[in-house]
Amino acid sequence: xxxxxxxPRYLIKTRGQQVTLSCSPISGHRSVSWYQxxxxxxxxxxxxxxxxxxxxxxxxPGRFSGRQFSNSRSEMNVSTLELGDSALYxxxxxxxxxxxxxxxxxxxxxxxxxxxxx
Amino acid sequence: AQKVTxxxxxxxxxxxxxxxLDCVYETRDTTxxxxxxxxxxxxxxxxxxxxxxxxxxxxxxxxxxxNFQKSTSSFNFTITAxxxxxxxxxxxxxxxxxxxxxxxxxxxxxxxxxxx
Numbered sequence: 001x002x003x004x005x006x007x008p009r010y011l012i013k014t015r016g017q018q019v020t021l022s023c024s025p026i027s028g029h030r031s032v033s034w035y036q037x038x039x040x041x042x043x044x045x046x047x048x049x050x051x052x053x054x055x056x057x058x059x060x061p062g063r064f065s066g067r068q069f070s071n072s073r074s075e076m077n078v079s080t081l082e083l084g085d086s087a088l089y090x091x092x093x094x095x096x097x098x099x100x101x102x103x104x105x106x107x108x109x110x111x112x113x114x115x116x117x118x
Numbered sequence: 119a120q121k122v123t124x125x126x127x128x129x130x131x132x133x134x135x136x137x138x139l140d141c142v143y144e145t146r147d148t149t150x151x152x153x154x155x156x157x158x159x160x161x162x163x164x165x166x167x168x169x170x171x172x173x174x175x176x177x178x179x180x181x182x183x184x185n186f187q188k189s190t191s192s193f194n195f196t197i198t199a200x201x202x203x204x205x206x207x208x209x210x211x212x213x214x215x216x217x218x219x220x221x222x223x224x225x226x227x228x229x230x231x232x233x234x
Contacts, residue, residue, distance in 0.1 A: 033222070043209065043224035056221055088161060106153070107222065109163035 002027065004093050004110035012116045018079040021113045025072050025093030032074040033107060034066060037088040046089075049074055081117045088112045120145050122212050124225035131200050132233050138196045139228045141210030145191075147171075152186065152193045153211040157227070163209065169193065200232045 005024045013019050025032050034046040045058040049068035066076040072093075078085055092107035121144040131137045143152065154166040167179065169186050176185050181201075185194045197204055210225040 035224075042226045045222060048220070090161075090163065092163075105220075106165050106168055108165060109155075111160065111162040114161070 006110040006113050010114050014118050017081050020077045023074045023091030029093035029095050030072050031094045033092045034076050035090045086117045088114050120223050122225035124228050126228045128229045130231040134199050136198050139208050141193045143191050143212045147214045151213040154195045155209045156206045158206040202232050205232045
């Protein structure tokens with residue numbers, strides 16, 4: 001079974017631009033979470049989607065947004081990029097139990113998209 | 119407040135040595151899950167082990183073992199007979215139930231160097 005895929009793997013943008021990152025979960029997984037990883041802040045939770053609905057959101061400004069499609073693929077968008085947005089963005093998917101994805105589920109991570117903002 | 123602390127920033131061992139990675143967590147929930155992930159230089163987090171808050175039985179899985187103690191809020195991870203391929207950053211994570219979903223908090227990570 002194919003793992004979580006993320007595109008693109010590397011991206012260079014300039015301040016003020018916007019960017020869209022894509023994540024395709026493992027087949028059958030309906031929950032997708034996004035994380036930002038930086039040397040200074042470590043791994044921080046951005047948001048989680050399940051069945052096209054955002055269920056939880058981390059402490060990030062409104063410039064960070066996302067969505068999930070009916071096939072469970074997810075995108076995250078960052079508008080008006082700042083230098084501090086340079087990071088590795090990781091996507092994770094999990095297979096939900098009968099009541100939907102919960103804290104009990106193991107998350108499987110993609111390779112990440114490394115975003116550099118100049 | 120929910121928090122995961124990995125006090126060891128870097129550990130360096132020689133191949134075949136045993137190494138224990140420490141993890142201390144804080145939560146007000148009584149039901150939660152704990153995880154260990156490995157991040158090799160390629161960047162992808164690889165799931166290693168998980169444990170729920172009601173099961174303090176410690177287990178061994180191959181060269182991996184873990185010691186979960188609720189009384190001290192610790193979830194330590196041990197690699198026996200370390201190998202060079204074990205060199206990576208290891209993350210401890212706490213996952214809690216939240217209305218309609220869940221939230222996962224990661225520790226800062228411990229970088230493990232295994233020298234041949």
